[in-house]
Structure formats: C-alpha cells, structure tokens
Amino acid sequence: MQSLLKSSASMGNNKNSQIEFPTSPQPTIGEEITHYTHSKHPLIEVNLSELFTCTGCKEYGSGKRFACQQCDFQLHEFCASSPPLLQNHPLHGQHQLVFHAKPKQAKAGIAWPKCDVCNKSTKGFIFRCRACSFQMHPCCAKLSTEINFPDVHPHTLKLLPPSKTSSSVNDTGILCNECKKTRSGRVYRCTVCDYHLHAVCAKAFINGLRDNDIPTPEKPSMIGKTSRLVSQVVIEFIGGLIEGFGEGVGEYLVQNIVRGRCISSGRRSRTRE
Secondary structure, eight states: OGGGSOOOGGGOOOEEOOOOOTTOSSOOOOEEEOOTTSTTSOEEEEEEEEEEEOTTTOOEEEEEEEEESSSSOEEEHHHHTOOSEEOSBTTBTTSOEEEESSOOOOOTTSOOOBOTTTOOBOOSOEEEESSSSOEEOTTGGGOOSEEOOTTTOSSOEEEOOHHHHOOSSSOOSOBOTTTOSBOSSOEEEESSSSOEEEHHHHGGGTSSTTTTTOOOOOOOOHHHHHHHHHHHHHHHHHHHHHHHHOHHHHHHHHHHHHHHHHHHHHHHHHHHO
C-alpha cells in the first residue's frame, strides 16, 4: 500500500523544521509542509496522543498528524499524503480512482453519500471512481484484500465479497469480534478460524486510535439530535410568547401547558390501573 499512497506533488515544498508545537507539552517534531488545501499556513508533523477530527476527511484520528500552529487545521498523515490518482487499487482494481478534496454535497432531505468500504458518510477528502459510483475514504484506501493485525489476531484476515456483506441500509448480520456488533459495510474474515472484523473497525488500527487506546467515538443518532432541536424550538417559542404577550399572559400559557401535561399523565396512570 505504500506505493499507492505516495506524497502528491501538489502538496508544495517540504522542509525539515524544529519549530515547537505550542499545544502539546512534549510534541514530536517532524517535517513542515505546505498543503494545497491550507496554503495560507504551513503544517507541522507532530505526534499527539489526544483525539482529533481530521479537517480533510472529517473522520477521527490520533497520533501522527500534520497540524497548523495558527488555526485548528489538522490532517491525518495519510490524508496529507494522498496522491491525485490511485491505479489498480486492491479494493477497486478495475477502474482508476481520483482524489477529491470536496465530496458530493448531500441534497436536501437526502443523507450524505456513503463509503463503499466502511459504509460511513463521506463528508471530506474522498477517492472516487469516474466510471462507476465507487468511492472510499483515504483511510479505507490504506486497507487491502488481506490484512494482518498480530496484536489483535494471529492469523491473516481476508476481505469477504461485497455482494455478501455490504449493504447501504441493513447491517451485514455478521458479528464483529472487536465491536461485538453487526454493522453494514465490508467485513474481514480469518482464513483459519471464525474471527470477523468490520472494515470500519479495522480503521482504528490505521488512524492511530488503537495505538493510543482510544475507542472509536459513537456519534449521536439523528433521532436524538432531532429531539433536542425540537425541544429547543419549543422552549424558544414559549419564551417568545412570554416576551410578546407580557409576563401575566406568558405565565398563564406556561401554567396551562404544565397543567395539561399533569392531567394527561394522571389519565394515563388511571388507565394503567
């Protein structure tokens, strides 16, 4: 995979630097680069154990990264070195894959497009096929048809065919031995025993989360977000009524809302009895 992910010439000039990174007490200083997606400031290679969100691919990471000293811009090491093209990639060898710094925008009422490997949303850097609809994250491009993670499992893991494991709606039905869940997306299976690993879980061994003992954060569900948003709108609406009608009328409305909830709750209690 190293040959597939060589540094792109469009990144700019690289040079060694001994500039200290102010946000970490003991940073590991590496090279300084100018990346074309953030040309106004140089990026310094550092190794920090805390969790971060890559500005490029919008996914989590830890450990090595290229970070700006002047603003909150950080890139995974592999995102910073993504080439403009991938030829004969193991996960999509039939077509050439083109790097895009900006993803296809989600249309109103439609979810973001999904990566064909991990089945997570593509909201940033992406490799996309021009001949078909295949696309994948830069981190997923570091995966192959066979992988080895000796610290977790002693045997080689082989990627199962997408027709049997991948689904954009339902999960695969295959229990992952790492996350103990069933999910959508590609799945690796041990060539010797009955061990399985989701591709999305395999990414934790590439983006630095596993090396720094950080569990992959679970993003809140859309239902939870919607509920909180609706609650906030209702609160603001009631607050507006109080300001608009005056304290007396506002208090009357609030009291009636509370009284109505109590009556409704009492009715439900009696019904259950």
